[in-house]
Amino acid sequence: MKKNSNWIKRVVCLLPIYVAMLVGYLYYEKKVEESIRYDDMIAMTNKCLRIGDWKCAEHYVRELLKSEPNDTNLQMHMAGILFEQERYKECINYIETLSFKHQDLDYLVKKSNALEQELKNLGVEKSMHFRLEFDGGPSKKDVMEALAVLEVAYDSISNLFDFLPENKISIVLYQEEEYQGTGPRPDWVAAVFDGKLRVPVNMMAYREVYRPVLFHELTHSFVRAMTHANVPCWMNEGIAQVIDGSHNNEERPVGAYPTVESLRKSFVKEKDSATVKKLYWFSRRMVEELLWRDGGGPDAFRKFAKCLQDLRELGMDGSLKKHYGTTAQDLLESVR
Known part of the structure; x- marks a missing residue:
């Protein structure tokens, strides 16, 4: 016991x-x-x-x-x-x-x-993928033409990138300067994308101008929707120029070629038009070079889109090395 x-x-x-x-x-x-x-x-x-x-x-x-x-x-x-x-x-x-x-x-x-x-101040028209806001009294024709072109551009770009933005895209067709977007910008800037596509209504009188402009700015919208990384300006402006197709026959600007750093940062702060032209030319050529390496077809655009999406984690050169085996400096050297 x-x-x-x-x-x-x-x-x-x-x-x-x-x-x-x-x-x-x-x-x-x-x-x-x-x-x-x-x-x-x-x-x-x-x-x-x-x-x-x-x-x-x-x-x-x-x-x-x-x-x-x-x-x-x-x-x-x-x-x-x-x-x-x-x-x-x-x-x-x-x-x-x-x-x-x-x-x-x-x-x-x-x-x-x-x-x-x-x-509160702007009128509104909507389509399947867009919300178009406008001030003053643009004609119904201008408003509907802008939406029609944007829908065509949307289908084209979404097929190229194999990507559909989650949300409707906003565009502002403006007359008054107060609706052109926040922040100062040089005279050479016409339309702009600052989260909304902002296009002066007087541009709608010139079909050969507004169609590539809408394709260009919509490409920026897609890039922003695909990645919230700080996209190097040459990649952003380069792919937008390739897609808008309005600068394909421009000759190489004379003078020294730009630095990678000048191509990386925003072009909007540059006031000299000759320098701006050079920055845009090299941006387009660098992106074209990447696309040509993969044949220039839909697969090439989709690979570029994946490169953009990896910028957030890998940075510019890290993503370029992963997808193309190159750096921005080497790419720039190849298109001189």
Whole structure:
């Protein structure tokens, strides 16, 4: 009986330890599962952001915020996602609830207010893939012609890239300068894409001008929808020129060839028209060279699209090496 009593006492003494160990193990297992789930949601969020699927990105960011409600990076992504879906009032209201300041948030508020005002002031026509806003009184013919050309361009570009943007694309057909987009720009810039395609209505009088311009700016819209990386300007402008087809017969500009750095950064800040012409020429030739290496057909455009999509993770030279076995400098040297 004494031995049994001692055994029972030992079991009673050890039982709390075993229970504590079991509870600790179960807690650890739960934390591991939560960590794996959190990492999976981060991966899915990045994937959704990369392809511009804003509804998907919003879902995962909201889930992540439940676990990390004070994560400022997640909060900034949430504001940007609302903005990208053109939910401008929601974007402003959400930013006002945040407990920190950031210049990117200030920009989103300023831009959202401006776009909200546009929505109030501009007329609207819609097609399957576009929302066309216009000020003043462009003719019905101009409005419908712009939408018709854009739908043709949409089909062509989506087939080339094998890609369909998640959301409708907005275009502004404007007369007044206040609707040409935010920020100063040189005189050589006519149409522009700043999240919306902005085209002066007087351009619609010249078919040989507005058709390539609409194809060009829509290509920029597709590039932005495919990747939210900082796309080198030569890649962005180069593919847009290839697709708009209006510069195919231009001769090489005279003088020294540009640097990779001058081709990488935005051309809009350049005021000298001769320099701009040179930057655009080399951009087109560099992209043409990449496309020609794969035969120049649909597969070549789809490979280029994948190269763009990998910019976010690999950077310019990393993505070029992965898909073409070259660097931007080597590519530039090859088209001199």
